[in-house]
Every structure is written in structure tokens, then in C-alpha cells.
Amino acid sequence: MDKKHKSISYAKWGYIFIIPFLIVFITCQLIPLFNTFYNSFFENYRDGLAQIGPNFVGFDNYIKLFTPNKSGSINIVNYACNTMIMWIIGAIPQLVFSLLLAVIFTSARLNIKGQTFFKTVIYMPNLVMASAFSMLFFTLFSNVGPINQIILAMTNNTFEFFRNPVSTRCIIAFINFLMWFGNTTILLMAGIMGIDQSLFEAASIDGATSGQVFFKITLPLLMPILLYVAITSLIGGLQMFDVPQIITAGSGSPNNSCMTLIMYLNRLIGSGSKNYGMGGAVSVVIFILTGALSMIVFKTMVTRDDKPKKKAKKVKEAVKNG
Amino acid sequence: MANPNVAKYKEESKSYRAQQMVTRVLAYIFLVFVTFLSLFSFYLLIINGSRSNAELQAGFTLIPSTHFGDNFITAITDNALFSLPRGLWNSFFIAASSAILTTYFSAMTAYGIHVYDFKGKKFIFTFILAVMMIPTQVSAAGFIQLVNQVHLNDTYWPLIIPAIAAPAIFFYMKQYIESSMPLEVIEAARVDGSNEFRTFNAIAVPMLKPAFAVQLIFGFVASWNNFFTPALVIDSSDNWTLPIMMSILRSKLNSQNGDLGEVYMMILLSIIPVVIVYLFLSKFIVKGVALGAVKG
Numbered sequence: 001m002d003k004k005h006k007s008i009s010y011a012k013w014g015y016i017f018i019i020p021f022l023i024v025f026i027t028c029q030l031i032p033l034f035n036t037f038y039n040s041f042f043e044n045y046r047d048g049l050a051q052i053g054p055n056f057v058g059f060d061n062y063i064k065l066f067t068p069n070k071s072g073s074i075n076i077v078n079y080a081c082n083t084m085i086m087w088i089i090g091a092i093p094q095l096v097f098s099l100l101l102a103v104i105f106t107s108a109r110l111n112i113k114g115q116t117f118f119k120t121v122i123y124m125p126n127l128v129m130a131s132a133f134s135m136l137f138f139t140l141f142s143n144v145g146p147i148n149q150i151i152l153a154m155t156n157n158t159f160e161f162f163r164n165p166v167s168t169r170c171i172i173a174f175i176n177f178l179m180w181f182g183n184t185t186i187l188l189m190a191g192i193m194g195i196d197q198s199l200f201e202a203a204s205i206d207g208a209t210s211g212q213v214f215f216k217i218t219l220p221l222l223m224p225i226l227l228y229v230a231i232t233s234l235i236g237g238l239q240m241f242d243v244p245q246i247i248t249a250g251s252g253s254p255n256n257s258c259m260t261l262i263m264y265l266n267r268l269i270g271s272g273s274k275n276y277g278m279g280g281a282v283s284v285v286i287f288i289l290t291g292a293l294s295m296i297v298f299k300t301m302v303t304r305d306d307k308p309k310k311k312a313k314k315v316k317e318a319v320k321n322g
Numbered sequence: 323m324a325n326p327n328v329a330k331y332k333e334e335s336k337s338y339r340a341q342q343m344v345t346r347v348l349a350y351i352f353l354v355f356v357t358f359l360s361l362f363s364f365y366l367l368i369i370n371g372s373r374s375n376a377e378l379q380a381g382f383t384l385i386p387s388t389h390f391g392d393n394f395i396t397a398i399t400d401n402a403l404f405s406l407p408r409g410l411w412n413s414f415f416i417a418a419s420s421a422i423l424t425t426y427f428s429a430m431t432a433y434g435i436h437v438y439d440f441k442g443k444k445f446i447f448t449f450i451l452a453v454m455m456i457p458t459q460v461s462a463a464g465f466i467q468l469v470n471q472v473h474l475n476d477t478y479w480p481l482i483i484p485a486i487a488a489p490a491i492f493f494y495m496k497q498y499i500e501s502s503m504p505l506e507v508i509e510a511a512r513v514d515g516s517n518e519f520r521t522f523n524a525i526a527v528p529m530l531k532p533a534f535a536v537q538l539i540f541g542f543v544a545s546w547n548n549f550f551t552p553a554l555v556i557d558s559s560d561n562w563t564l565p566i567m568m569s570i571l572r573s574k575l576n577s578q579n580g581d582l583g584e585v586y587m588m589i590l591l592s593i594i595p596v597v598i599v600y601l602f603l604s605k606f607i608v609k610g611v612a613l614g615a616v617k618g
Contacts, residue, residue, distance in 0.1 A: 010438055013518040017434025018446065020427050025450075025487035032464030033456070039463060101356065104349045109342065118353050120604040121360050123611070127600050129547040131565040132592040135572055136367055139585060142575070146366065146382040153381075178359065183611060190612045210345060239457045242549045242565070249573045262459050262550070269463045270554060279463040287460045 040280030045273055053277065061281040075256075076264065076285060082169075082252075083260040086244070087237030089173035090180070094233070095226075097177075098184035103214060105185070106192045108200070122182035130179065130242035137175055138162075138247050165257035168247065172258060175243050180236075184229055191225030192218060234293055238286065241266065261286050367593070370586040378582040389583060397587035403574065404559050404567050406588055413546055413563045414595075416478050420485035421541035425534055427486045432495035433526055437508055447496075454489040459550060466554050476557045485545065491537050498533040499526075536610030539603060543596055564592045 040061055044054035068074050101122070105115055112118075125133070141147050141161040148158045161167045195218065203213050241262040244252065250267070252259025261282065269279035370378060372390040398407050435447055469480045503526065511521040527534070549565035556562055562570070571588060574580055600607060 010518070011440040014434050014438030014440035014443065016518075017438070017522070018431045021431040021487050021492065022446070024427075024483060025489075027468075028465065028484040028487060029453070029458070029461055032468055033461035035464030035467060036461050039467070097356065100352065104353065107349075110346055110349050112349060112353070116605070116608075118357060119608050120601075121357050123604070123608055124364075124597065124600060125360055127543050127547075127596050127607075128593050129565060129568070129596070131547070131549045131568040132589045133363075135568045135585075136363060136589050138572060138575070139370075139582065139589075140363070140366060144379060144582070146370070149382040178363070182360070186608060186611045235455060235457065239459055241459070242547075245549070246569055246572050250569070265459060265462065266550065266553065269466055271557060276463050276467055283460045283463055287456070290455070290457060290460070 036276075036280045036283045038280070039276045040284050042277050042280075044277045045275035047273075057277070061277045062284075065278065065281050065285070076261070076282065078256065079252075079259045079261050079264050080285075080289065082256075082258060083238060083240055086169050086173045086176070086240060086258070086260070087234065089170060090176040091230075091233055091237065094177045094181045094184055095230070097181045098188050098229075099222075099226075101181075101185040102188035102192055103218060105189055107210075109204070109210070119182075119186065122185060124182070125179045126183045128179070130175075131246045133179065134172075134175055134243045134246035137171060141167075141171055162247070163254055165254050168254060168258050172240075172244050172247055175247075176237075176240070180233070184233070187229050188222065188225060191222050194225075195221045235290055238262075238290055238293070261289075364593075364597075367586060367590055371583070371590045373583055373586075375581045375583050378586075390587075393583040393587040394591075396581060396584045397591060401584075403570055404562055406567065406591060408560065409562055409564045409567045410591070410595075412478075412561060413565075416481050416552075416563060417542045417545040419478075419482045420545040421538050423482065424485040424488045424491055424541040425537045428488055428491040428537065429495045429499075429527065429530055429534065430522065431492050432499050433522055436496060436499045436503070437505065450489045450492060454493060462551070462554060465551075469555060475555055476561055477555075478561070480555045481545070481548075481552055481563075485541065488541075491541065494537060495530070495533060498530060502533075503529055532606070535603070535606055539599065539607060540610070542599075546596060568592065 039054070041056060041058060042054040043052060043057045043060070045052050065076050066074055104110060104112060105119070139145050143158055143160060147161075152158050159167075161171060199217050199221075200213065203217060208216070239262055240260045244258045244260050245263055245266070248258050250263065252263055265279055265282045265286070267273075268275045268282060365384075369384060369386050371393055373383075373387040374389040374392065377387055377389070400406075400408075435443060465480070465484075466475075469475050474480050507525060507529070508521055511525050512518075516524070547565065548563075549569070552563045553566055553569065556566060567588070571585060575585065
């Protein structure tokens with residue numbers, strides 16, 4: 001009786017402790033989220049000084065969003081492709097470098113000295129202001145920047161990096177890669193250290209080479225963490241904004257080849273047009289993409305995950321049997 | 323009979339050791355390369371920040387020049403577009419306030435969920451985890467409308483208040499509390515007559531110091547570097563934060579070539595505060611990232 005009374009009186013405190021979080025979450029994120037969705041069904045924007053709407057237009061904003069433009073391509077699809085292309089160019093070296101570094105750092109055989117130093121250095125770019133970092137790369141690669149001064153000295157010509165879609169995309173992807181591979185390395189290291197160390201010992205007693213250990217033990221058992229890293233990187237990639245926005249001065253140039261989804265959203269709801277109708281529709285598309293892509297990656301990784309696990313078991317058994 | 327086997331074994335172990343030696347050397351070469359990759363851009367930034375505009379236009383060098391002080395003075399002097407010290411202060415004020423709010427309230431929420439039993443607790447916890455992955459940009463349109471409706475546009479508030487509800491930091495705190503705070507301590511405080519709120523502030527918070535340190539830094543850095551929301555909320559140049567100033571600087575370079583030495587110095591000044599803090603606290607930070615990884 002007494003105990004029951006006690007737990008009831010303390011429950012009140014549970015609510016008191018979480019109420020600030022909930023209130024702010026509901027007003028600053030949940031209601032705006034619903035409002036964003038709701039607004040996507042209205043015509044609501046500013047044309048010069050005149051305010052148009054809000055008028056209910058049903059799915060018109062979505063239809064407009066997916067209507068091909070004069071040149072026959074659909075803007076939002078292009079922007080989504082740009083975002084994905086730049087993400088992939090950056091994510092592949094990021095995963096390869098991180099995996100390699102994580103294996104090097106955790107390898108008992110290699111026993112790398114100065115780990116703290118290396119980890120500190122490779123993680124540093126992650127904390128640096130993306131917009132300032134991009135500004136730096138813009139000045140380095142600009143027509144009067146040091147890179148072009150070297151090219152000029154060697155070839156008597158300058159290369160206009162930011163007039164070429166491929167080089168602009170690669171520079172943006174490179175900045176993202178540089179900023180994120182340290183973070184990924186640390187996540188993967190935590191994953192590798194979570195693997196049962198006796199497996200590595202057994203493999204080394206059996207004389208397995210580093211390559212065998214990596215492909216037969218580390219990689220299969222690391223799959224869940226790799227999955228997590230890939231998903232978060234993908235979701236982060238979809239939100240790509242700071243770097244291309246600064247590099248291209250918000251224009252997505254050359255030829256809109258570096259315009260990302262969030263840059264498009266920013267352009268729509270920014271102080272110029274305040275187009276909350278179209279902006280809402282773009283937000284919904286990003287929301288669905290984020291959800292769908294995480295599901296796809298999750299599913300493919302999970303089904304692939306089953307086999308290596310069995311393989312790892314086989315390896316384990318094989319190791320046990322000598 | 324044993325002899326040839328031993329010889330063979332020795333031979334094998336020799337080649338094995340040689341192979342291992344090669345792997346080690348390759349590993350170190352790779353590490354040096356990666357270190358170079360991470361540091362080179364910062365090195366160029368410092369070098370270029372020390373060179374005058376004329377020198378920068380003249381050609382490329384890896385040797386620092388003598389105009390560091392001059393560039394510093396021009397950079398912090400108000401120019402036609404904005405005042406960098408003003409931007410440093412705006413960014414600092416917003417980042418420090420949101421870091422404190424986000425850490426304290428996330429810890430408070432995590433503590434509330436961990437320590438007390440109440441109706442709907444499980445639902446709230448699952449809900450927070452579910453929304454953790456939704457990017458904040460998705461609700462930006464609605465958020466900006468709300469900000470305009472309550473006339474808080476062009477103020478710091480819309481950049482500070484939302485920090486109270488940060489699902490990711492809440493989750494980190496929840497994990498930390500679970501692993502490091504025995505409920506007996508809270509029980510003991512109760513027996514001693516401490517009220518619940520005081521127990522949290524005087525007993526739980528000091529126990530969470532390491533988690534607080536990590537999240538204060540992350541909260542600060544996230545807000546300091548944030549570009550998307552401030553760009554939508556802040557209009558007047560007096561309230562601009564550093565990332566907005568970077569974008570202004572960038573559009574200015576689009577049309578004309580300004581003093582490049584000044585530009586490099588401004589970039590350096592925007593980056594340097596976080597780098598200095600990082601170099602002092604890197605151990606905690608790197609550990610903190612790894613700790614957050616456990617959830618994977």
C-alpha cells in the first residue's frame with residue numbers, strides 16, 4: 001500500500017522532467033512538420049510585393065513539381081540525382097578509407113604507435129564550419145587561387161574548375177569526404193572492437209593472412225555497423241546544403257548540376273519568394289525519400305547480412321576443428 | 323628428423339616477419355598520407371592568411387609571409403558588408419546558449435525517463451527514437467512560418483529555443499545514464515530528504531559530467547556551424563552569424579575580386595575557435611563519438 005502510494009507520487013515528477021522537451025519538440029518540430037505537409041496543398045507565395053494565397057489547390061504543387069520544364073527534364077528529379085551523384089562520389093572513398101583506417105588502428109599485429117595523434121588529426125575536419133571550409137576550397141580552386149597558379153605555371157593555361165560540372169561536383173564531394181571520413185573511421189573502429197577478439201586470435205594461430213582475416217572475419221561481422229554508417233551517411237547526403245550552397249553561391253551552377261534538394265528548398269522558402277506551398281511539397285518529397293532510402297538500404301543489407309554471418313560461423317567452426 | 327622441420331619453420335617465420343614489416347610500413351605510409359590530406363588545407367589557409375593581396379595574386383608558395391597582422395586588422399575592421407567581430411559574437415552567443423540548453427534539457431528528459439515510471443513513458447521513448455532520423459530541414463517551411471507569425475524572425479530566439487528538444491542528444495544521455503547511474507543513489511538522496519529536482523541538479527548532473535562535456539562541445543559546434551536555419555531566420559546584417567557572412571563573402575567574390583588576404587583571414591577566424599577548443603579536448607571528443615557509436 002505504502003509502496004504503491006510512493007510510485008504514484010513520483011510518477012508526477014517523470015512528467016515534470018520531460019515536459020520542457022515535449023513542449024518545445026511539439027511546437028518547434030512536430031507542428032511545423034504537420035504545417036509543412038498541410039501547406040503543400042495550398043498556393044501560398046510572394047510575387048514581388050504581392051502575397052498570393054493561401055488558396056487550397058489540392059495536389060497542384062506536386063503536379064507542378066513533377067512537370068517537365070521547357071528542356072523536357074524534371075527539375076526536382078535532376079536535383080535529387082545531383083544530390084545522389086555527389087553523395088556517391090564522396091561516400092565511396094569515405095567508406096574505403098575509413099574501413100582501411102579502422103582496420104589499421106585496431107590491428108593488434110600492426111600495433112600502430114601515435115594512434116591518438118592520427119585520430120585527432122583525421123577527426124578535426126568534421127568539426128570545422130562547413131561553410132568556411134567550402135569558402136576555403138572555393139578560393140583555393142578559383143581562377144586566381146593557388147591550384148590554378150600551379151596549373152598556369154605548368155601549362156600556361158588556367159582550368160576553370162567551377163565552370164565544369166564534373167570538377168565542381170568532385171570538389172564538393174571531396175570536401176564532404178574530407179569532413180566525414182574521420183567520423184566514419186571512429187564509428188567503424190568501435191564496431192571492430194566489438195567483434196569477439198578470440199576469433200582474431202584463432203585466425204592468427206591458424207596462420208590466416210591479414211587479407212583472409214579482413215574478408216572472412218572482420219568484414220562479415222562488421223556488416224551491421226557498416227549498414228548503420230551507410231544509412232546515416234545517406235541521410236546526411238540527402239541533406240547536403242552548406243558545401244554546394246557556398247561553392248556555387250546558391251546558384252547550383254554550372255548549369256544547375258550542383259543544385260541539391262535542400263538548396264532548392266532553401267531557394268523556395270527563402271526571403272525572396274516565401275513559397276511555402278511548393279516548399280512544403282519539396283519537403284514532403286525529401287521526407288519520403290529519406291524514409292524510403294533508409295528502408296531500401298536497410299533491407300538489402302539485412303538480407304546480405306545473413307549469408308556472411310553463416311560464413312563467419314563456418315569459419316569459426318573450421319577454426320575450431322583445426 | 324626434427325631438424326629440417328625447425329629450419330622450415332624458421333624460414334617461414336622469417337618470411338612472415340618480413341611480410342609483416344612491409345604491411346606495417348605500408349600502414350604508416352597510408353597514415354601519413356591521410357594526415358597530410360587532413361592538414362594540408364589548414365596549412366594553406368594559414369599561409370595564405372599571412373600573405374598580402376598582391377603576393378597572393380603574384381603566385382603560389384608554401385612559405386608564410388609577413389602580413390598576418392595586417393590581414394588580421396583588415397578582417398576585424400568593419401567593412402562595407404558586415405562586421406566580423408559582430409558575427410563572431412552572434413555566433414558565440416547563439417552557440418553557447420543552445421549548447422547549454424540542449425545538454426541540460428536532454429539530460430533532464432533522459433533522467434526523467436530513466437528514473438521514473440509513468441504512463442506513456444514507453445510510447446514517448448519510442449516516439450523520440452522514431453523521429454530522430456527525420457532531418458530538421460523537412461519541417462523548416464512550417465517552422466519559418468511559425469517564426470514569422472510570432473514575429474520572432476530576425477532574432478536569436480528561433481535559433482536557440484529549439485535546442486531544448488534534441489532527440490539525438492537525449493538518446494546519448496539516456497545511454498550514458500543507463501550505464502553509469504545506479505538508482506540507489508537517487509533512492510539515498512530521497513531518504514535524506516532531497517526533493518526530486520534538487521536530486522537531479524545536485525547529484526545526477528555532477529555524475530553526468532563526462533557526458534555533459536562531450537555534448538556541450540557537440541552542441542556548441544553544431545550550432546556554431548549551422549547555416550541552413552540562420553540563413554532563413556536572420557535578415558539584418560547586425561544579426562548575421564558567421565556562416566551567413568561566409569555566403570556573403572562568397573557572393574562578393576563572384577562579381578569582383580576583393581582583398582584575398584582578408585578573405586583567407588576571415589575564413590581562418592571563423593574556423594579557429596572550434597579548432598582550438600578541439601585540440602584541448604580532442605580526447606573526450608573522439609571517445610564521445612565512439613561512445614555514440616555503440617547504438618549501431
